[in-house]
Amino acid sequence: MADSVFTRIINRELPSEIIYEDEHCIAIRDIAPKAPVHLLIIPRKPIAKLSDASGEDLALLGHLMLAASAVARQAGVEDAFRVIVNNGAGAGQTVFHLHLHLLAGKQFSESQLGF
Numbered sequence: 001m002a003d004s005v006f007t008r009i010i011n012r013e014l015p016s017e018i019i020y021e022d023e024h025c026i027a028i029r030d031i032a033p034k035a036p037v038h039l040l041i042i043p044r045k046p047i048a049k050l051s052d053a054s055g056e057d058l059a060l061l062g063h064l065m066l067a068a069s070a071v072a073r074q075a076g077v078e079d080a081f082r083v084i085v086n087n088g089a090g091a092g093q094t095v096f097h098l099h100l101h102l103l104a105g106k107q108f109s110e111s112q113l114g115f
């Protein structure tokens with residue numbers, strides 16, 4: 001399988017403003033933001049989609065949630081943000097390298113789960 005666009009960003013083969021990174025993940029701004037704050041938290045491990053994760057990824061998945069919280073704090077939106085994972089093309093996934101969308105800076109209605 002060819003490297004995903006996110007692996008190429010992680011490897012610095014493609015330009016991107018990396019706003020957070022640690023040993024397990026990076027965070028970048030989404031290139032086509034759907035909210036005033038739209039960030040992506042991306043594991044360095046190239047898991048194609050959430051349903052491909054297994055028990056060995058337990059700590060990594062928890063780490064991504066904590067990283068999302070840290071990134072929200074860094075962006076000053078820790079009081080109101082939404083985290084979304086699209087799993088599979090039918091759910092709108094377009095980049096097959098697991099990532100969390102972090103959206104903030106607008107009012108989300110209770111019933112509106114998408115973006």
Ligand code: AMP
Nearest residue numbers: 005016029030031032086092093094095
């Ligand atoms: P998904 O549709 O859940 O797979 O989300 C993929 C997201 O990656 C989309 O919101 C795209 O706008 C975003 N995206 C694709 N390429 C890049 C890139 N080079 N830099 C930042 N965001 C990107």
